[in-house]
Each structure stands twice: as C-alpha cells, then as structure tokens.
Amino acid sequence: MSQNRTDIESDIHPIIASRWSPRAFDQERCVETEKLLSCIEAARWSSSCFGDEPWRFIVAEKASNPNGWQQMLATLAEKNQLWAQHAPVLILACAANNFSQNGKPNRWGQYDTGQAMMALALQATSTGLITHSMGGFDPAAAVATFNITDDFTPMSVTAVGYPGAIETLDEGFRTTETTPRKRKPISEIAFTTWNRSWNSEEQI
Ligand SMILES: Cc1cc2nc3c(=O)[nH]c(=O)nc-3n(C[C@H](O)[C@H](O)[C@H](O)COP(=O)(O)O)c2cc1C
Numbered sequence: 001m002s003q004n005r006t007d008i009e010s011d012i013h014p015i016i017a018s019r020w021s022p023r024a025f026d027q028e029r030c031v032e033t034e035k036l037l038s039c040i041e042a043a044r045w046s047s048s049c050f051g052d053e054p055w056r057f058i059v060a061e062k063a064s065n066p067n068g069w070q071q072m073l074a075t076l077a078e079k080n081q082l083w084a085q086h087a088p089v090l091i092l093a094c095a096a097n098n099f100s101q102n103g104k105p106n107r108w109g110q111y112d113t114g115q116a117m118m119a120l121a122l123q124a125t126s127t128g129l130i131t132h133s134m135g136g137f138d139p140a141a142a143v144a145t146f147n148i149t150d151d152f153t154p155m156s157v158t159a160v161g162y163p164g165a166i167e168t169l170d171e172g173f174r175t176t177e178t179t180p181r182k183r184k185p186i187s188e189i190a191f192t193t194w195n196r197s198w199n200s201e202e203q204i
Contacts, residue, residue, distance in 0.1 A: 042123030054096035077136035087159035
C-alpha cells in the first residue's frame with residue numbers, strides 16, 4: 001500500500017504527503033471511537049467564514065449502527081458501493097446554505113466544509129487511518145434518509161477505515177490503486193496575475 005506520489009516539486013509535511021484516497025479498506029478492522037472522535041474534533045477546529053462553523057456531519061459506523069451505515073452505503077453511486085462497502089465508517093458532510101448569525105446566503109459554507117473535511121482527513125492519516133471522499137452519492141436520498149433540513153446541502157460522503165489488501169478490490173479498481181498520482185505543476189496553478197506563473201514568470 002503506498003500513496004504513489006510522483007513529480008514532487010517541493011517539500012511538504014509528511015502527513016500531507018502521505019494522505020491519499022485508497023479504495024482498499026480492511027473490513028475486519030473497526031475504527032476506534034477515540035480515533036474517530038479526534039477526526040471530528042479536527043474538523044471542528046477548522047476555520048470558517050465569520051466563524052460560522054457551517055459544517056454538519058452524519059457519522060455512520062458499521063459496528064455500532066449497522067442500519068445507519070447500510071442506509072448511508074445505499075445513497076452511494078453503485079460504482080462507489082463496490083469498494084466503500086468494506087469501509088467501517090461513512091461520514092456525510094453537509095454545508096449550511098446561510099449564515100446562522102443573520103440568515104444571509106453563505107457563499108463560503110461549502111468551502112469551509114471542504115476545509116473541515118481536509119482537517120478530518122489529515123487527522124485520520126496521522127493515526128494510520130485512510131479516507132476516501134465521494135461526490136458520487138444521491139443527495140436527495142441522503143436528505144430523505146437522514147432528515148436533513150433544507151438549510152443544509154449534503155456535500156460528500158467520506159469512507160474512513162484502515163488500509164486493506166488490494167486483492168479485496170474488484171479487478172477494475174486494482175490498477176487505479178497503484179497508478180502514480182499526478183498533479184498539475186505549480187506553474188499552472190499559482191499566478192502573479194491570471195495565467196502568469198508565480199514561480200517562473202512565464203505565461204502559460
Ligand atoms: C469532493 C470529492 C468527491 C470525490 N468523489 C469521488 C467519487 O465519487 N468516487 C471516487 O472513487 N473518488 C472520489 N473522490 C476522490 C478523488 O478522485 C481523489 O481525491 C483524487 O483523485 C485525488 O486523489 P488523492 O485523494 O489520492 O490525492 C472525490 C474526492 C473529493 C474531494
């Protein structure tokens with residue numbers, strides 16, 4: 001099991017470097033409650049616009065809440081179910097549509113919720129867990145199943161657990177598990193002005 005990171009341009013913290021999104025989960029190994037709590041705690045301490053904390057999480061643990069977990073799994077796209085069925089924990093992240101303090105639209109609610117999920121993922125990674133977020137799920141089904149109120153938008157479902165053997169995966173997923181991970185070069189994403197590279201000053 002490796003995170004297959006290639007084309008490294010600069011040093012980063014080992015926890016950030018080792019986070020990735022595997023699909024092979026160990027279905028025999030539960031996530032300890034303390035570790036899961038720390039993951040949510042990490043998300044809780046994320047930054048947010050106006051400190052509004054627009055994130056909410058629905059945590060479905062297979063061991064303690066098999067029905068809830070099964071219902072969460074059922075909201076996933078079929079292709080995601082194929083591998084996520086081995087993950088002992090599924091976490092649905094929802095973002096507030098409006099600021100709690102004044103009811104005005106919160107354009108940053110989804111941004112903040114994404115940040116919180118990255119904090120969760122990094123905390124998980126630091127304790128040997130793996131995470132894999134999914135946009136491939138049915139938000140309407142999630143709303144209906146978990147009674148989510150219409151002031152929140154379901155954003156993602158994240159599988160959390162321990163790494164498993166690649167052989168447990170469907171054939172089609174095995175190659176993606178070992179394919180080198182790539183990123184756009186820094187010159188294509190960091191600018192001094194639009195489309196002018198920050199680090200080389202060459203126009204792209
Ligand atoms: C919001 C979001 C939605 C995603 N949706 C899916 C998905 O439905 N199915 C899937 O297999 N992976 C999904 N992924 C995982 C991405 O494909 C993965 O993060 C990306 O390829 C980068 O790989 P890495 O996380 O290993 O760096 C999603 C990731 C994010 C952040």
